[in-house]
Ligand SMILES: Nc1ncnc2c1ncn2[C@@H]1O[C@H](COP(=O)(O)OP(=O)(O)OP(=O)(O)O)[C@@H](O)[C@H]1O
């Protein structure tokens with residue numbers, strides 16, 4: 586956090602009004618702290634995240650966003666209090682890793698090794714089924730899945746051995762930000778597996794009534810929205826249909842779903858204690874502060890949920906009130922840093 590030595594003349598509120606100055610010297614000093622956030626984001630992410638409302642709110646709080654030039658050494662830029670990043674490739678992750686070692690005082694959101702874990706759809710879901718959420722009003726599962734690294738033809742036998750039931754969702758093993766890594770298929774039978782291109786995970790399709798819950802996490806804050814998802818696969822369809830079908834990307838649509846037109850048993854949000862317990866565990870286990878969880882409710886049940894996907898730095902622009910949530914989050918980082926500095930003194 587950078588100190589600004591200029592003393593303010595008035596006591597300006599968030600709305601820009603100037604009132605009678607009743608602020609203590611210490612409070613004034615506090616208000617003058619600046620938070621510099623260096624960001625390295627794709628242009629798409631920059632457009633959706635750094636929207637004018639966020640920048641206006643940030644400016645009022647003394648938060649500035651500075652674009653990181655990827656062609657220059659990171660240590661020669663800044664100084665930054667926070668580095669916010671989502672770029673592809675190992676090279677970038679090495680840059681960030683090295684920078685964090687040299688500058689432990691900078692908050693890097695988030696550590697590359699933690700991000701890499703959820704860029705692999707196998708390690709992403711590992712350990713979730715073991716999380717103890719007794720007394721949290723529900724149960725969290727992950728769909729049965731297996732990894733296919735090379736030969737999808739011979740994987741037909743392994744699918745049976747692993748006890749996986751068709752239809753299976755085929756997902757590219759690695760999420761690398763490309764459109765291809767989000768290209769999913771539904772395979773209805775053994776023979777159709779030969780058409781798929783490894784490396785991938787084969788995951789049981791879980792009927793969930795066509796509604797998905799996107800659980801956004803920003804530090805300690807949790808926000809949930811409903812999205813449309815794929816309809817149930819009936820037993821009749823399972824018997825009759827063969828082959829492989831590409832998934833439409835229904836659930837990434839910008840629109841959240843209004844619950845009024847939906848069956849309440851499908852639309853009811855996951856219980857708060859369950860979400861809080863799950864997020865607390867995942868935040869610690871994954872070592873991430875910015876992520877979302879895609880959850881579905883097993884069709885016909887009230888409280889059995891499946892985690893099917895976790896994303897790093899997702900489309901927060903689609904999260905209600907994301908601007909204020911982020912401002913509060915950044916301010917909490919500034920406060921935490923300020924407290925640490927005082928302790929050290
Ligand atoms: N096991 C499953 N059972 C039922 N539906 C599923 C399953 N896995 C995925 N889906 C459906 O497919 C969609 C995409 O799957 P998933 O979220 O795993 O892919 P993704 O490419 O990581 O998506 P995102 O854009 O959220 O990163 C889900 O939102 C959901 O609608």
Ligand SMILES: O=P(O)(O)O[C@H]1[C@H](OP(=O)(O)O)[C@@H](OP(=O)(O)O)[C@@H](O)[C@@H](O)[C@@H]1OP(=O)(O)O
Pocket residue numbers: 627629630633671760761762763836837838877896897898899900901903
């Ligand atoms: O494109 P959007 O802004 O919606 O964000 C999507 C984001 O793309 P971006 O990071 O390139 O922006 C995706 O990231 P990668 O897996 O491809 O790295 C992934 O996190 C999606 O789940 C996000 O959609 P959401 O699930 O939040 O609806």
Ligand SMILES: [Mg+2]
Pocket residue numbers: 879894895
């Ligand atoms: Mg998803």
Ligand SMILES: [Mg+2]
Pocket residue numbers: 760894895896
């Ligand atoms: Mg995903």
